[in-house]
Amino acid sequence: MALDAAEHSQSARWAATRSAARWRVGMGGGDAAAGLTHAVPYARCGMHQAQMPVRMLRAALGVDPDAPVPPLALRLRATERAVAEARVSTLLGLRDAAAPRIGLFAEATGTKRYDSAFWQALIAALRAQMAQVRLAEIVPAHGQPLLPNLPGLHTAPLRAAAAVCASFDLLIAADSGLMHLAAAVGGAAWAGLFQATDPSRYGPYGAR
Known part of the structure; x- marks a missing residue:
């Protein structure tokens, strides 16, 4: 075929x-x-x-093309999840529903990237809404922090990055590869930010 x-x-x-x-x-x-x-x-x-x-x-x-599309399912091993959980806990502390851990990923290409002012406003808004929120940046693969006022986690291997995404209570990311990776991890909560592209066309496959 x-x-x-x-x-x-x-x-x-x-x-x-x-x-x-x-x-x-x-x-x-x-x-x-x-x-x-x-x-x-x-x-x-x-x-x-x-x-x-x-x-x-x-x-x-001859199959109905409008039938539901199964979501992607990146199946992480328990050991991968445990290592990522330990890294996030070392940086931000153990899980606590009263103090959610939120990861931010600011990297994107071209017009998909939000400027620093947007991210700083978002950080301020999150802290205003949730006084005990714990924030961290997932540092891009090039190794240069984009949100230097936040503690950062460096992740290079894809599966390690996926496990880190799943360890946060919420991941907020610009339209990027990491956003798609987070969407493929079962149980991970994420929010994708679109300003230059249409999410109905370029959003994560089978997105929740």
């Missing part, structure tokens, strides 16, 4: 239609369907980029 889920990409369509696959699936109709064995109307492909291939495959198989 060759499945072309790239919108308006001539090279992707060229590769799919000239492959030796028995099933050549792509979006479109009329002239746009030339060379495909299964052409899926645009309306059935949906908007979310990560869900398009799933919806297209379902449509090609």
Whole structure:
């Protein structure tokens, strides 16, 4: 099977239609369907980029493309969770419902990044709403803190970063890879911030 889920990409369509696959699936109709064995109307492909291939495959198989999309499930080992919990507890103290631990991730690319003034205003608002809140920054992979007035946690391996996300009572992140990673961890509470992109199109796959 060759499945072309790239919108308006001539090279992707060229590769799919000239492959030796028995099933050549792509979006479109009329002239746009030339060379495909299964052409899926645009309306059935949906908007979310990560869900398009799933919806297209379902449509090609005769399955309802609007059926619920199962969420991502990054299954962390108990040892990974324990190590992350120990790191967060060392930095902020043990879990306490009266003093929630909230992680902030300010890194994002281009116009998706919020400026320092936004984050400082958010920090002030959180502290005003919850006097005992405990805040920490998840430091980006480049190692330079963006919120230097907060204690920081450095996380490089992806699974370690995911476990740290799950150790907070809440993670607040700009539209970024870490936000998607947090959304894939079962049981993690997170909030994604979108200012330049449409969450219905670029939000986490199967987001809660």
